[in-house]
Amino acid sequence: MPQPVDIVQKLSLVTEQWSPKVVARLNDYEIKVVKVQGEFVWHSHDDTDELFLVVDGVLTIQLHDGDVVLHPGQLYVVPKGVEHCPIADGEVHAVLIEPSGVANTGSAGGDRTAAYDDSLSSSAR
Amino acid sequence: MPQPVDIVQKLSLVTEQWSPKVVARLNDYEIKVVKVQGEFVWHSHDDTDELFLVVDGVLTIQLHDGDVVLHPGQLYVVPKGVEHCPIADGEVHAVLIEPSGVANTGSAGGDRTAAYDDSLSSSAR
Secondary structure: OOOOEEHHHHHHOOOOOOOOEEEEEEOOEEEEEEEEEEEOOOEOOOOOOEEEEEEEOOEEEEEOOEEEEEOOOEEEEEOOOOOEEEEEEEEEEEEEEEEOOOOOOOOOOOOOOOOOOOOOOOOOO | OOOOEEHHHHHHOOOOOOOOEEEEEEOOEEEEEEEEEEEOOOEOOOOOOEEEEEEEOOEEEEEOOEEEEEOOOEEEEEOOOOOEEEEEEEEEEEEEEEEOOOOOOOOOOOOOOOOOOOOOOOOOO
């Protein structure tokens, strides 16, 4: 039987911050859930836009053009090639959508790069 | 200044049912909001998956394998080529994500086919 994906339920299974978990796929795109707190690293994705949708908390996406402040139910698409750095005072629960295989740190790399994890996906490989 | 997209605020601007409105773009994909009520038509999209995320109300996606019942905060990706027919007793507010240019009625066509509308997008063309 086909089953829905409950975003809050999936987020309840996430124990690590800054470690996106794939929960669904849309063609060659992935829908991920993530918990974040504090400041990430400045980075960009040279080949793709990246969608952030906040579910809980307040996420600020720092851009060189100014900050985008996202409350629950608000989304923002960071255009490809645009340097950005998410920051959150309290813990934020969010959904990310981007093509398969995109690293969370983009072209910046470094020790904040998360391992690929689709263990919360019903079609985990 | 870059601005967030508030899903509920965008939905508040939608006056017609079954008429998806583009509110954001992610590469060659579109994020749309839609209000639906009653039964749609059975159709499929031969070339693409389609993501449904319910924001308000209860949406049933009828499939030949069974029904998927989506409550707020739940999503489902209808695989490409799979016939489906959304149905809702009360009005449902939802987000759709699919590649640009996908018709709401897929290969079924007919008078339920909605005109393309990106007037709620900040980058309306």
